Amino acid sequence: MGADDDAYAEPLDHAHSNALSWLASVGERPVGPRSSIEELVSAFAFPLQDEPLDPVSVVDELSRLAEPGLMAMPSGRFFGWVIGGTLPAALGADWMVSAWDQNAGMRYATPAVAAAEEAAGGWLVDLLGLPPASGVGFTTGATMANFVGIATGRKAVLDAVGWDLHEHGLTGAPRITVLVGEERHAAVDLALRYLGLGAPTVIPVDSEGRIRPDALSAALSHVNGPVIVCLQAGNLHSGAFDPMRQTIENAHRHGAWVHVDGAFGLWAAVSPRLRGELDGLETADSWATDAHKTLNVPYDCGIAIVARPGLLEASFGVHTSYLIQADQGLGDPFERVPEFSRRARGVPVWAALRSLGRSGTIALVEGLVDNARALAEGVAALPGVEVLNDVVFTQVSLSFGSDERTRAVTQQLIDDGRVWMSGSRWHDRDILRISVSNWSTDASDVAYSIDAVRQASSR
Numbered sequence: 471m472g473a474d475d476d477a478y479a480e481p482l483d484h485a486h487s488n489a490l491s492w493l494a495s496v497g498e499r500p501v502g503p504r505s506s507i508e509e510l511v512s513a514f515a516f517p518l519q520d521e522p523l524d525p526v527s528v529v530d531e532l533s534r535l536a537e538p539g540l541m542a543m544p545s546g547r548f549f550g551w552v553i554g555g556t557l558p559a560a561l562g563a564d565w566m567v568s569a570w571d572q573n574a575g576m577r578y579a580t581p582a583v584a585a586a587e588e589a590a591g592g593w594l595v596d597l598l599g600l601p602p603a604s605g606v607g608f609t610t611g612a613t614m615a616n617f618v619g620i621a622t623g624r625k626a627v628l629d630a631v632g633w634d635l636h637e638h639g640l641t642g643a644p645r646i647t648v649l650v651g652e653e654r655h656a657a658v659d660l661a662l663r664y665l666g667l668g669a670p671t672v673i674p675v676d677s678e679g680r681i682r683p684d685a686l687s688a689a690l691s692h693v694n695g696p697v698i699v700c701l702q703a704g705n706l707h708s709g710a711f712d713p714m715r716q717t718i719e720n721a722h723r724h725g726a727w728v729h730v731d732g733a734f735g736l737w738a739a740v741s742p743r744l745r746g747e748l749d750g751l752e753t754a755d756s757w758a759t760d761a762h763k764t765l766n767v768p769y770d771c772g773i774a775i776v777a778r779p780g781l782l783e784a785s786f787g788v789h790t791s792y793l794i795q796a797d798q799g800l801g802d803p804f805e806r807v808p809e810f811s812r813r814a815r816g817v818p819v820w821a822a823l824r825s826l827g828r829s830g831t832i833a834l835v836e837g838l839v840d841n842a843r844a845l846a847e848g849v850a851a852l853p854g855v856e857v858l859n860d861v862v863f864t865q866v867s868l869s870f871g872s873d874e875r876t877r878a879v880t881q882q883l884i885d886d887g888r889v890w891m892s893g894s895r896w897h898d899r900d901i902l903r904i905s906v907s908n909w910s911t912d913a914s915d916v917a918y919s920i921d922a923v924r925q926a927s928s929r
């Protein structure tokens with residue numbers, strides 16, 4: 471690089487020390503941002519100057535401007551939505567991925583990151599107890615991982631009725647019926663929309679939000695033509711898992727493709743203690759999950775897994791004259807996802823799993839569940855608090871009586887800034903939802919958070 475050998479040293483030193491200050495602050499600071507969006511917009515709203523600026527001052531200025539508007543999502547006291555934190559090894563790997571700057575689509579051109587991704591994919595499939603030969607693709611998140619699984623299913627069910635999707639497209643194709651539980655995540659609907667499959671047929675669920683096998687069975691027996699069934703591992707509000715073995719068997723009897731959205735809940739499969747909830751999971755055709763949620767890898771990273779890798783590559787592979795491709799063995803990373811993967815998203819997954827090991831991965835998942843149970847028990851003992859779900863995984867839904875009261879407590883918690891939990895609506899009630907997904911949450915965070923709820927609800 472010659473004269474620019476040292477161009478990176480100082481900006482990266484400053485980025486490093488700014489990052490460490492941020493990380494050191496998340497243990498103590500209020501969880502919510504200190505400045506409003508309006509204040510931040512005006513802080514960033516100055517005209518672009520004419521002259522170049524020294525990169526060190528750009529890095530420091532960005533840190534200074536952003537700091538008051540950051541949400542302490544990496545904090546052990548953050549329980550909003552389903553977010554997850556960042557394991558140290560995964561963050562370190564992510565930094566190196568940025569520095570390496572590999573356009574990571576081809577085994578031939580970027581063998582190091584392709585090999586790390588393949589290794590991570592192999593470990594994942596093994597840990598989750600899925601078919602060993604499965605194809606694994608890394609996406610931006612579970613939305614696109616769902617897209618990948620369902621897209622592969624779309625091609626497979628049309629192939630089965632003799633319709634060549636790549637040749638003829640969807641126009642004039644036999645209609646594909648997509649069956650989903652009433653409480654599937656909206657990401658599934660989005661994936662269906664992107665895929666031109668329209669709105670799904672909705673199947674009733676039980677009180678924990680699990681798809682009802684009898685209702686699914688009835689719907690399947692009324693379907694004519696190609697069908698895809700989307701099951702869910704991990705309901706946003708209850709953490710509950712759709713029943714797998716029998717529903718999958720039944721769907722397969724009707725020739726359906728079965729896809730499982732397990733954005734955060736698929737990880738239950740790594741735990742011998744929790745695996746029973748997902749009995750039969752491995753008999754599905756495709757699965758979607760996130761590494762940026764339960765595995766605590768930095769944003770963005772989703773994972774798509776398809777039992778028969780040939781079908782995955784038949785959906786996403788493309789051969790061109792300017793890409794030099796692997797003709798044998800595993801296909802290239804870009805043949806397994808809709809967008810040419812440039813980010814080497816599997817590399818932080820490799821680092822996360824390598825740092826945890828098998829027992830550490832199991833301990834991570836079980837620790838989240840134990841913390842969720844402890845939180846649920848602690849808040850259930852407070853006056854006027856009702857836990858609305860069976861805490862089988864990481865999600866706890868609370869009511870404080872009336873909708874009005876629940877909303878007031880939610881707002882009070884946000885104002886107090888001691889913890890962050892999100893408001894939501896479930897079964898026609900306003901609720902406060904706790905999602906335990908941060909690796910760093912410990913017993914003292916749990917005790918502190920129960921106290922924060924006690925205080926907010928006693929006003």
Ligand SMILES: *Cc1c(COP(=O)(O)O)cnc(C)c1O
Binds near residue numbers: 610734
């Ligand atoms: C978060 C989530 C999604 C969407 O995942 P992204 O990573 O945000 O794209 C889909 N399904 C479920 C159950 C989720 O929790």
